[in-house]
Amino acid sequence: MRRTVLCICVLWAVAVAFAPAGKALFKVPKGWPRPVYDLSHNPLSEKKILLGRALFHDPILSADSTISCVSCHLQYSAFTHVDHKLSHGIAGHIGRRNSPTLMNMAWGTQFMWDGAVNHLDMQPLAPIAHPDEMAFAADSVVLRFRRSDVYKRLFYEAWGDSDITGERFLKSMAQFMLTLVSSNSKYDKVMRHEDNAAFTPQEANGYRLFRANCEACHKEPLFTTNGFANNGLPIDTGLNDMGRMGVTGRPADSLLFKIPTLRNIEFSYPYMHDGRFSKLRDVVEHYATGIEYGPTLSPELRKPIMLSPNEKVDLVAFLLTLTDRGFLFDTAFSFPVDVLGR
Amino acid sequence: MVRALYILLCFLMVGTVSAQTRQYAVSFVPCYGDNILTAGDTYAAAGIDTVQVTTLRFYISGIELMRQETSVWKEANSYHLLDMEEPSSMHLALNIPNGLAFDAIKLRLGIDSITNVSGAMGGELDPTKGMYWSWQSGYINFKLEGTSPACATRKHEFQFHLGGYAGAQNSMQTVVLKVNDKDGVAISLDIKKFLSGIDLHTTNSIMIPGPNAVALSRKVVGSFSIGP
Numbered sequence: 001m002r003r004t005v006l007c008i009c010v011l012w013a014v015a016v017a018f019a020p021a022g023k024a025l026f027k028v029p030k031g032w033p034r035p036v037y038d039l040s041h042n043p044l045s046e047k048k049i050l051l052g053r054a055l056f057h058d059p060i061l062s063a064d065s066t067i068s069c070v071s072c073h074l075q076y077s078a079f080t081h082v083d084h085k086l087s088h089g090i091a092g093h094i095g096r097r098n099s100p101t102l103m104n105m106a107w108g109t110q111f112m113w114d115g116a117v118n119h120l121d122m123q124p125l126a127p128i129a130h131p132d133e134m135a136f137a138a139d140s141v142v143l144r145f146r147r148s149d150v151y152k153r154l155f156y157e158a159w160g161d162s163d164i165t166g167e168r169f170l171k172s173m174a175q176f177m178l179t180l181v182s183s184n185s186k187y188d189k190v191m192r193h194e195d196n197a198a199f200t201p202q203e204a205n206g207y208r209l210f211r212a213n214c215e216a217c218h219k220e221p222l223f224t225t226n227g228f229a230n231n232g233l234p235i236d237t238g239l240n241d242m243g244r245m246g247v248t249g250r251p252a253d254s255l256l257f258k259i260p261t262l263r264n265i266e267f268s269y270p271y272m273h274d275g276r277f278s279k280l281r282d283v284v285e286h287y288a289t290g291i292e293y294g295p296t297l298s299p300e301l302r303k304p305i306m307l308s309p310n311e312k313v314d315l316v317a318f319l320l321t322l323t324d325r326g327f328l329f330d331t332a333f334s335f336p337v338d339v340l341g342r
Numbered sequence: 343m344v345r346a347l348y349i350l351l352c353f354l355m356v357g358t359v360s361a362q363t364r365q366y367a368v369s370f371v372p373c374y375g376d377n378i379l380t381a382g383d384t385y386a387a388a389g390i391d392t393v394q395v396t397t398l399r400f401y402i403s404g405i406e407l408m409r410q411e412t413s414v415w416k417e418a419n420s421y422h423l424l425d426m427e428e429p430s431s432m433h434l435a436l437n438i439p440n441g442l443a444f445d446a447i448k449l450r451l452g453i454d455s456i457t458n459v460s461g462a463m464g465g466e467l468d469p470t471k472g473m474y475w476s477w478q479s480g481y482i483n484f485k486l487e488g489t490s491p492a493c494a495t496r497k498h499e500f501q502f503h504l505g506g507y508a509g510a511q512n513s514m515q516t517v518v519l520k521v522n523d524k525d526g527v528a529i530s531l532d533i534k535k536f537l538s539g540i541d542l543h544t545t546n547s548i549m550i551p552g553p554n555a556v557a558l559s560r561k562v563v564g565s566f567s568i569g570p
Contacts, residue, residue: 038461041460042461042462116477116478116479117478117479118458118459118479118480119459119460119461119462119479120461121461121462122462122469122474122479125469125476126476126477128476129476129477130476130477138469138476139471141470165464165468166462166468166469166471167468167469168464170462170469171461171462174461174462247478248511249551249552
């Protein structure tokens, strides 16, 4: 009997010693650069991430409590507004851009299509205040939290006292967004030589074409340089969106938009800042035959990209290897029923 | 006897501790010409026009004391949000070493660029205090709102939200004012002087970074003076 107890104790001790100490809250995937976000400025905790997750899913952020972040950033479509060219917000108002995908934001330098937001912490302020999105004010949001029993408890558990501030609100939201890391697509597994993953000949040829024609801007492993570029889209005269120039006031930034990541592109349609292309083949066709030559056109696109019909198909086949189903269906990012109920 | 000495020693120690620092008061006094500015009051402007101010809020940061153009003291974590509607916010108390001699105060109107790009901050810098732009990141360094019949706008309103931190858009201003190092100083901000030369009929809404915001920010610090 005593031996059995001893055995159990030893087994338990071994199990505790070797069990992973809980899932790491944030891990830099193998071979990736260091994050841009300074985690020491906002150390992650499970409770803060949970608070951020609740805030992300809760329409409490909008003036009439109808619109949440998820309204335009749905997980299954790589956190963008599926099937809408221009995203719509409060009272059916239509915005002027296609909502960006949300992933790997710890490596982001500027946010929004025109880089108007300079830090992940500050990102939620923009949609909250935009009259066509949530049409609210950040200080009013904080007052709402102070009156909410749910948020009084969540803030207390996350931050250790009853003080509910804008800083804590924004840092909690940033923590949740930092956890949205997508790094387990077929492409990643092939690169890491995991699970015997291998490209098909078609995907391999697509990857070769990608490296020859797209890599300069959509740099691996994040599939963006975080830069801004004019990718030769003819201007939509109904929107007259000048992109980055609207932020910097510099003519050299006219028609420049942020280079988006291509990860999970299979599910993030429609494409481009105004959602003008609904199919990946339309996107590839644009780069092959649709470039408009203007003064700010990206230097990489000045030389035509020549692709045969088969090559176009191969390129799309490669882009589909960037789909990370584990990310798209990760329940750690989904609606937190336990805290928000309903 | 020993006890008396002990008590004396205690007194001396307390005296030494309190003698190490003293308070130097820096008060900001919003004026309109010769008058103290009061929210909602009507003031005569250029020509036959009048002006009412409803909101006046601004950041003062990076306070330093100078002697012969050399910095002799810097305030730690020096960020102050001043609001005309909260009179206590207009009075700053600097805890400075006793015996510190200085002849000028240096301060910044607005928030430095490093702070502007460093994410969410607390206290006076909390971005939900109405002094942070949502649509484009950055602090509003100076906010003046009011009405004047001169403004051809809805309800004759004017709004100056001055900010911008990046490159040529940087609107933060540094100002050095001569002071004496006694108990404190009152710095007046003359809104009449600020508005002089601005044609409210055409210039009544500056709410984005850029050359106008920079030029008007310079006018704000030009309206500071050691008063009255």
